[in-house]
Amino acid sequence: MRIVVLGAPGAGKGTQARLLRNKLGIPHVSTGDIFRGNIAEGTELGNKVKDYLHRGELVPDKLTNDLVADRLSRPDCRDGFLLDGFPRTITQARFLDSIMEKNGTPLRHALNIKVSDEKIIKRLSSRRVCTSCGRNSQVNEKSCGENTVCEICGGIVAQRPDDDEKTVAERLRIYHEQTEPLIEYYEMQGKLIEIEGSGEIEEIFESILSGLGVE
Numbered sequence: 331m332r333i334v335v336l337g338a339p340g341a342g343k344g345t346q347a348r349l350l351r352n353k354l355g356i357p358h359v360s361t362g363d364i365f366r367g368n369i370a371e372g373t374e375l376g377n378k379v380k381d382y383l384h385r386g387e388l389v390p391d392k393l394t395n396d397l398v399a400d401r402l403s404r405p406d407c408r409d410g411f412l413l414d415g416f417p418r419t420i421t422q423a424r425f426l427d428s429i430m431e432k433n434g435t436p437l438r439h440a441l442n443i444k445v446s447d448e449k450i451i452k453r454l455s456s457r458r459v460c461t462s463c464g465r466n467s468q469v470n471e472k473s474c475g476e477n478t479v480c481e482i483c484g485g486i487v488a489q490r491p492d493d494d495e496k497t498v499a500e501r502l503r504i505y506h507e508q509t510e511p512l513i514e515y516y517e518m519q520g521k522l523i524e525i526e527g528s529g530e531i532e533e534i535f536e537s538i539l540s541g542l543g544v545e
């Protein structure tokens with residue numbers, strides 16, 4: 331299955347994509363994770379993109395498209411993938427369609443996880459992320475507060491630098507302006523699956539599985 335996961339920052343794309351990866355056995359490709367990994371390692375790509383991430387702005391399409399084309403050309407993506415955080419612009423969506431068309435492997439589904447802005451702002455202000463395994467948690471959960479270690483892998487749990495209030499507002503503004511139009515784009519292609527994303531993680535995952543027709 332070739333699936334893209336759409337949704338505002340903090341809608342739960344990463345969390346659901348990780349659950350789906352485990353269920354379907356296809357790679358989870360998160361452009362945000364790839365950028366953050368490169369920044370942490372101080373690579374040339376990391377140096378090019380770090381200011382965009384810190385400001386909550388989108389990395390330019392060309393750079394992002396090249397990265398995704400390279401990642402999707404690897405053997406593990408041959409039988410399917412989950413794209414999380416890509417595409418984020420119409421230009422990126424058209425680019426993805428062009429690669430898929432060239433390979434004769436069309437994208438099957440676009441999941442859109444819907445959560446209100448109000449809820450997003452609340453969620454992101456208390457979100458903490460494991461710097462090793464990427465597991466998300468909320469500061470009000472007893473075991474997953476600030477300055478703690480991840481209960482899954484023992485990594486350090488921290489706030490993402492772009493989860494501060496001002497940057498979140500900018501990311502949401504950009505989401506509405508540049509990424510939200512993709513909902514209509516995929517609806518017109520008959521690929522859109524709308525998911526209500528404000529409930530419990532397991533409940534949302536169940537509606538994703540039924541939307542995809544997976545047992």
Ligand code: AMP
Pocket residue numbers: 339361362363365382383384386387388389390394414415416417418419422492501
């Ligand atoms: P995420 O982890 O998906 O919230 O992405 C974190 C940041 O990485 C975004 O705020 C952007 O700066 C950058 N980014 C991730 N994916 C893309 C994309 N498809 N296009 C442009 N920038 C992206």
